[in-house]
Amino acid sequence: MSRPDLKVSFCGFQCENPFLLAASPVSRFGEMIERAFRMGWAGAVTKSVSLAQDLPDHSLSPRFAGIGLGGSGLTAPYKGGLANIDFRIDQSVEKTMADYALLKSRYPDKFLAISLKAEFDQKQWQHLAGLATAAGADAIELCLSCPDPCGEGGSCAGGSIGQNPQSVKEVVTWVQSATYLPVMVKLSAHVANLAAIGLAAQEGGAAALTAINTLKSISGIDLATLSPFPTIEGMSAAAGLSGAAIKPIAQFCLDELAGEPSLQLQLSAAGGVTCAQDAIEFLLLGARTVQVTTQIMLEGYGLIEDLRDGLAAFMEKHRFRTVEELVGAIRPKLARSSKELSRRQQLIAQIDADLCIGCGRCYLACRDGAYQAIEFHPDRTVRVDSEKCAGCGLCRITCPVPAAIRFTAKEEHTEGSA
Amino acid sequence: MPPTVSMPNSMPPRLKGAYWEAARCLRCCDPPCNQGCPAGIDVARFIRQLSKGDVSGAADTIERDNPFGLICGWICPSEVLCQKDCTARKLGRAIDIRSLQRFAIEENRRAGSSNRFLTRPQLAEQRIVVEGQVKREAPTNVAASSGLVAVIGSGPAGLTCGLILVRLGYRVELWEKTDTIGGRLSHGIPSFRLDSAVLRSELEILASPLIIHRSRAFGMELGLDDLRRQGCQAVFLATGKWRENIPEIPGNQLIGVSTADQILTQEDWKSAGVKSAAVVGAGNAAMDVARSLLAEGVEMVHVLYRRTPKELTSWDEEREEAWQAGVIFHLLCLPVALEGDSAGRVRSIVCARTAPGPLDSSGRRSFRAVEGYSFELPVEMVVYALGYGTDCASLESQGIWVDEEGFVRVNEDLATNVDGVFAGGDLIGKGRGTVVQAVADGKRAALSIHQYLSRERRQGE
Numbered sequence: 001m002s003r004p005d006l007k008v009s010f011c012g013f014q015c016e017n018p019f020l021l022a023a024s025p026v027s028r029f030g031e032m033i034e035r036a037f038r039m040g041w042a043g044a045v046t047k048s049v050s051l052a053q054d055l056p057d058h059s060l061s062p063r064f065a066g067i068g069l070g071g072s073g074l075t076a077p078y079k080g081g082l083a084n085i086d087f088r089i090d091q092s093v094e095k096t097m098a099d100y101a102l103l104k105s106r107y108p109d110k111f112l113a114i115s116l117k118a119e120f121d122q123k124q125w126q127h128l129a130g131l132a133t134a135a136g137a138d139a140i141e142l143c144l145s146c147p148d149p150c151g152e153g154g155s156c157a158g159g160s161i162g163q164n165p166q167s168v169k170e171v172v173t174w175v176q177s178a179t180y181l182p183v184m185v186k187l188s189a190h191v192a193n194l195a196a197i198g199l200a201a202q203e204g205g206a207a208a209l210t211a212i213n214t215l216k217s218i219s220g221i222d223l224a225t226l227s228p229f230p231t232i233e234g235m236s237a238a239a240g241l242s243g244a245a246i247k248p249i250a251q252f253c254l255d256e257l258a259g260e261p262s263l264q265l266q267l268s269a270a271g272g273v274t275c276a277q278d279a280i281e282f283l284l285l286g287a288r289t290v291q292v293t294t295q296i297m298l299e300g301y302g303l304i305e306d307l308r309d310g311l312a313a314f315m316e317k318h319r320f321r322t323v324e325e326l327v328g329a330i331r332p333k334l335a336r337s338s339k340e341l342s343r344r345q346q347l348i349a350q351i352d353a354d355l356c357i358g359c360g361r362c363y364l365a366c367r368d369g370a371y372q373a374i375e376f377h378p379d380r381t382v383r384v385d386s387e388k389c390a391g392c393g394l395c396r397i398t399c400p401v402p403a404a405i406r407f408t409a410k411e412e413h414t415e416g417s418a
Numbered sequence: 419m420p421p422t423v424s425m426p427n428s429m430p431p432r433l434k435g436a437y438w439e440a441a442r443c444l445r446c447c448d449p450p451c452n453q454g455c456p457a458g459i460d461v462a463r464f465i466r467q468l469s470k471g472d473v474s475g476a477a478d479t480i481e482r483d484n485p486f487g488l489i490c491g492w493i494c495p496s497e498v499l500c501q502k503d504c505t506a507r508k509l510g511r512a513i514d515i516r517s518l519q520r521f522a523i524e525e526n527r528r529a530g531s532s533n534r535f536l537t538r539p540q541l542a543e544q545r546i547v548v549e550g551q552v553k554r555e556a557p558t559n560v561a562a563s564s565g566l567v568a569v570i571g572s573g574p575a576g577l578t579c580g581l582i583l584v585r586l587g588y589r590v591e592l593w594e595k596t597d598t599i600g601g602r603l604s605h606g607i608p609s610f611r612l613d614s615a616v617l618r619s620e621l622e623i624l625a626s627p628l629i630i631h632r633s634r635a636f637g638m639e640l641g642l643d644d645l646r647r648q649g650c651q652a653v654f655l656a657t658g659k660w661r662e663n664i665p666e667i668p669g670n671q672l673i674g675v676s677t678a679d680q681i682l683t684q685e686d687w688k689s690a691g692v693k694s695a696a697v698v699g700a701g702n703a704a705m706d707v708a709r710s711l712l713a714e715g716v717e718m719v720h721v722l723y724r725r726t727p728k729e730l731t732s733w734d735e736e737r738e739e740a741w742q743a744g745v746i747f748h749l750l751c752l753p754v755a756l757e758g759d760s761a762g763r764v765r766s767i768v769c770a771r772t773a774p775g776p777l778d779s780s781g782r783r784s785f786r787a788v789e790g791y792s793f794e795l796p797v798e799m800v801v802y803a804l805g806y807g808t809d810c811a812s813l814e815s816q817g818i819w820v821d822e823e824g825f826v827r828v829n830e831d832l833a834t835n836v837d838g839v840f841a842g843g844d845l846i847g848k849g850r851g852t853v854v855q856a857v858a859d860g861k862r863a864a865l866s867i868h869q870y871l872s873r874e875r876r877q878g879e
Contacts, residue, residue, distance in 0.1 A: 077438040
């Protein structure tokens with residue numbers, strides 16, 4: 001079998017692989033994006049350009065907060081997420097667009113979408129769309145979901161547009177009439193009915209949807225100073241949360257869009273991609289491209305090597321020849337609700353005595369969080385009570401040794417041990 | 419208010435990674451680390467607190483059970499105690515608990531918080547680990563406590579016992595033979611193992627609540643009768659072991675022959691310009707001596723040991739550091755004589771090769787010299803580091819029973835044969851010799867003395 005083909009068509013452009021930089025700090029200006037292109041990223045959605053960025057740079061400092069897992073934000077070694085508050089481009093619109101134009105001319109094979117944001121004002125949107133088109137971009141992404149208040153009066157301009165299907169449709173229509181480029185719309189998870197927003201974008205003439213933007217969040221509080229993070233003269237405010245912590249939510253949103261039968265737009269996923277496994281999951285759920293920010297912010301553009309090689313290895317193993325075959329491949333396996341799932345399958349935990357290190361974590365979890373089905377003996381061995389075990393799966397989640405706990409069918413087990 | 423403390427500014431790498439290391443803890447059920455700490459520190463709890471960023475709570479957990487938490491964080495042989503059965507070892511490597519302990523307390527000292535054992539509003543329920551079993555003891559009748567207790571010796575056992583008794587409401591007077599408090603801590607721990615400024619400030623804090631009589635030795639001039647006459651109702655003996663073992667071989671009178679204590683506590687040898695030395699013995703003190711010699715410019719340092727690595731009592735880490743520092747180990751050899759030059763200075767040490775014999779009374783294999791098989795090492799200095807014995811005479815003069823190995827005989831409550839007299843620390847047995855065990859003895863003795871005095875008072879009423 002030949003090497004799998006990672007190419008994928010997105011917004012009418014042939015991308016060399018499905019991996020793009022998301023509109024964010026990692027795509028702030030040409031030199032950064034160029035470095036990412038050289039390392040193998042297929043394309044980029046630029047940091048959102050707005051007319052307001054000509055203001056002198058008064059970006060907030062600090063503007064990021066690490067969201068720790070299993071500890072306080074400052075000390076927890078594992079960062080499950082990143083909160084971002086007020087990150088903006090620190091050069092003029094003119095320079096920014098010239099920068100992107102030069103970049104695109106030097107990398108014609110890379111996909112470049114210019115992201116735009118503005119208030120609910122036809123003139124602003126059409127002006128920006130004209131500039132992006134003139135810069136030679138391959139697509140325009142509309143940021144209708146930024147959780148940051150970016151309007152001049154502090155009103156949540158882009159974000160508030162994305163709350164309302166009617167205004168989404170209108171903005172897309174304005175932009176559509178000012179450019180011949182395909183239009184992508186970046187969505188927020190903070191809506192009651194995401195599919196309705198997607199449909200409105202479709203009616204307005206969009207070509208693709210990006211889901212999701214960051215989530216509104218509070219980044220925790222410094223208990224030494226009683227000030228919230230990130231602390232700015234003792235104060236803070238809500239910030240946009242990204243990274244591993246939001247991946248399950250981003251996947252839910254993608255499922256909502258991919259599962260809407262009348263929605264025909266191409267989908268680009270964003271939200272918590274940290275490794276090839278995450279990215280492949282998004283493709284299997286229905287995304288054609290995957291956008292990344294936070295993991296790059298934490299470990300650099302070199303992440304592309306893991307994504308590219310991991311995807312190729314996966315495709316080879318499962319005999320997918322093209323990314324197109326992969327897109328949405330597991331959709332038939334997602335029921336619309338857990339009520340539709342079978343109750344016939346009944347499993348039981350089996351603990352491999354050779355792999356078990358005797359930590360007793362499974363025992364504690366089962367005792368206090370499940371069915372009291374695991375015994376912990378004074379010699380630090382464990383035993384599963386097959387009568388009590390309900391096959392819930394909690395023990396395997398707590399076990400530090402991969403594959404030490406397996407699940408087998410309860411029926412088979414009782415037959416086998418009889 | 420206890421005095422403030424000075425902390426070293428530089429932070430060793432293993433402390434910088436403390437939060438990562440704490441996060442590696444498996445938080446296992448019935449944690450083996452807790453059974454490994456003689457002083458009864460709730461090890462699993464303080465690691466969990468640290469992993470969740472609660473560094474103040476971690477220090478509280480450590481110091482509620484061990485007033486010497488910071489010092490143990492430098493020198494405790496954790497690999498044979500709390501880290502010994504760490505479950506994470508089965509995933510490759512035990513948690514570096516000693517460094518986590520030091521980190522938690524140093525961070526708190528930096529933040530201006532003093533030793534929590536002293537600043538707690540009241541004495542916590544005390545946890546003691548005896549043979550792997552965690553026992554908890556909450557002192558009762560505290561309100562009625564009164565009376566005077568004498569503590570002999572200001573090492574970790576004596577200080578711990580005194581501090582607990584003071585918190586229980588007793589008057590405590592502490593008698594120290596030398597002019598420096600701290601016992602073995604202040605006499606013989608080289609600064610590469612324990613920063614001397616940290617030790618000094620820590621001892622100063624711990625001694626602050628106690629009345630201490632310095633330069634008063636127990637025995638002839640200060641006997642049990644004298645203490646009773648002064649009103650002491652109970653006595654805790656924690657004088658340690660100080661008489662250095664020296665083999666009786668020809669040549670010991672030569673210039674250049676000394677003992678571990680002389681090397682570790684005195685300075686004059688440093689100016690002698692010696693280039694080669696033999697250290698006899700391979701325990702922890704011998705390792706400290708060997709490394710101190712190297713550090714002062716002695717180029718060839720030989721360690722002579724009559725047994726094999728199996729019988730070594732020094733801790734693996736100490737020995738490994740000595741190997742890496744350049745110490746040359748000679749196993750299975752026994753010094754039989756020292757040769758001197760015309761000026762009466764050591765010229766060489768003559769050793770016999772040894773071979774294994776039957777097991778001795780301690781269960782260790784004995785080793786005997788092999789006839790006609792010997793070698794001679796040219797050295798300018800010989801240091802005996804063969805361990806310490808008890809000063810039996812001063813104890814026996816007071817009617818206290820000492821066994822044939824030189825240890826004071828005590829029961830489970832650390833009571834000696836003399837009514838109202840308790841003993842602990844290095845005095846009472848093998849397998850001691852650690853700060854943490856001395857602390858554990860101090861705690862146990864304090865609680866026993868409290869029980870004893872409460873009983874006496876009830877009987878008196």
